[in-house]
Amino acid sequence: MHDGHPMHDHAAAGGALLGAGVTALVLLGAGVGHLLLVRRALRRNPAQGWSRLRSASFPAGLALLALALLPPVATAAHTDFRAHMIQHLLIGMYAPLALVLSAPVTLLLRALPPARARQVIKVVSGRWARIPAHPAVALLLSTGSLGLLYFTPLFDASMRHPWGHWLLHAHFLASGCLFAHAVAGPDPAPGRPGVRARLVYLGAAVAVHALVAQAMYGGFLVDLHVPVDQVQQGAEIMYYGGDIAELLLAAALVTTWRPERRRDGVPLSGQPETGAALPR
Template structure:
């Protein structure tokens, strides 16, 4: 029997998970190779993105699968609940902030796979939201979770499922527009992230208030002489799930607003440069050139920016003008 979980043991108890360690090594190696390749090409890569990928993304995978949460998840329910939330919500957020797709070559296999029809269907906002919610509820209210406590391969599968379903929603929201429908603009993304935060609280509320014990047979047949009762343990786990889900939703929403701000700044700079180019006067004729009478031409006029803009705003302005002429 494991000793009582105290703060000191919570910080010092660790175990090695070979599968998770191999996955972290592969992901970290591929990301490092992408950063090195981009740096050598002279483009550079933001250090904050690298830190987010390794510390918040891969770091949370390590904490969830190898820290005291993994040591005590077969003895207490609440460490397993926290472990699953880290893999489902926080680790995908860190991986997405690292923008791994930005390191992929535009004509490479990773980019082709991420923009394929099956992946675009799975990353469709409403589909990915339902997948995240269904994944968590299926884990806690079917024999899935109880089986994972006694079976390591099933446990590894559950962890991979949580990480994958979380990434299906988070990655498109914080990376490339081509992974999302055209209507999913930054304001729409902010609304989707807000409502997703509400949906993410549902599993925690259900677990906390449920009269049915999650994996109750396992925890009652593995009694402890310390810590909360099985019922209190489940209430604590559900409360932590709810709290962590809401805490993760805030930085997620802030990240979407920051991307929205950067996108608007880039668009404004592009429009300003376009207007400056149109308003630049034509160079005067050289004095050495003999004056040659030319047929009278109409005076040049400066066309409105929306007549030549290829963006969504330009298209809407032209459609509106055409409808007014009818």
């Protein structure tokens, strides 16, 4: 609530400016770090090279995060539910897809010395890494939170507390990256189910997003203290914007599908599905 006090206004403006500056520096640092990893990987393995599309995908994801986390979108998201929904889609669906498609783990493995790379492989192939990276768990984390956010007082509470708002952003980004990786990530993912099963999980995500958006538009069980027209327009943004993001994710998944010729139910190549196992 606005109290009209000049010192409060200046403090709020100063805090917002500081937050934007820190956010910009973190994103810039991540971009520089990615560039250094690419250069190191190319020096260590010049024959393998590195895809230009993957090199461009990571900064594209950072640019989408910058669009969501910096003014004017970030400023408007505090007072306009439609801007919040745009921010939600950018942080939770579009930026994660771009970041995941850059294959950051594979890049890290190529840039590290063999001993360090083996340590990373041990971590990402361990039991505790496999659990959140499974499509079922990633689906629950990314879509299950929608009900908690929009059908409980959680959304209004997060708007009142800046730290709660940033925790919400962190959850959107982490769960979005997990789901994109579990469904269509190019990085190795031990124990990941086949393409058909992942299409089912993606279809479930599409259904949940559609149901939440429709319930929001109709005002069913929604616990949001914002104007009705903003809720309805935000629901439309979620419905159609989510569809586009999920179509892009489906396209990324289909590109990984490499049907194998089989004889008596056994792959002739004897090789696991791409990205299904890590080298030992």
